[in-house]
Amino acid sequence: MEHDGLEPIDTKLKALRHGADWLIYGSVILGVALLAQLYALIAPPWLFYSILAGWILYLVVAIEVAVGRDRTYPAALVLSIVTLAVSLPQPEHYSLADAGLTLASLTFIAGSLFQVGVIILVTSFLVLKRRQSSIRAIPVR
Numbered sequence: 001m002e003h004d005g006l007e008p009i010d011t012k013l014k015a016l017r018h019g020a021d022w023l024i025y026g027s028v029i030l031g032v033a034l035l036a037q038l039y040a041l042i043a044p045p046w047l048f049y050s051i052l053a054g055w056i057l058y059l060v061v062a063i064e065v066a067v068g069r070d071r072t073y074p075a076a077l078v079l080s081i082v083t084l085a086v087s088l089p090q091p092e093h094y095s096l097a098d099a100g101l102t103l104a105s106l107t108f109i110a111g112s113l114f115q116v117g118v119i120i121l122v123t124s125f126l127v128l129k130r131r132q133s134s135i136r137a138i139p140v141r
Contacts, residue, residue, distance in 0.1 A: 009132045016128065020121040021065050024076050027083075027114045028062045031055040033107050054083065070129070073122050080118040087112065 035055060038048050058079055064072035087093060087108070096105040 009128060009135070013125065013128055013132065016121050016125040020073065020076070020118060020125055023114050023117045023121060024058070024062050024065055027080075027111065027118065028055070028059050030107060030111045030114060031058060033103075034111065037104055037107060054079070073126060076118055077122045077126070080115040080122070084112065084115045084119075087115075 031051075032055075035048070035052060038051060058076075061072050061076045061079060065076065093108050096102065096108055099105065
């Protein structure tokens with residue numbers, strides 16, 4: 001078999017994809033926990049339904065990732081960035097964390113860490129995939 005020098009990149013790509021996939025799936029699962037907590041707390045309907053809409057988008061992305069569609073990773077990246085941009089500025093979330101370890105504070109902390117992980121792994125995956133494409137495009141003499 002011919003050695004093209006891409007095996008290390010292929011191995012890294014598989015690891016990054018696998019890690020990103022599991023963080024995306026974990027985000028969907030944490031979203032269920034968040035929705036259940038909001039429902040139990042009788043959150044304002046606009047808040048519940050806006051988070052439900054975001055969760056549905058994340059679920060669609062997770063399904064697309066599960067069937068192997070690479071073009072879905074940029075959408076996962078955007079959803080993670082938007083999730084953090086909406087969530088982190090909320091002072092209520094920090095008061096939850098200040099109150100100690102509760103289900104709500106753990107959900108916030110874990111969800112934030114998952115989103116940061118998705119951003120890091122998906123960005124790394126996309127950059128490495130682009131690098132792999134450019135290496136394959138170089139003609140061998």
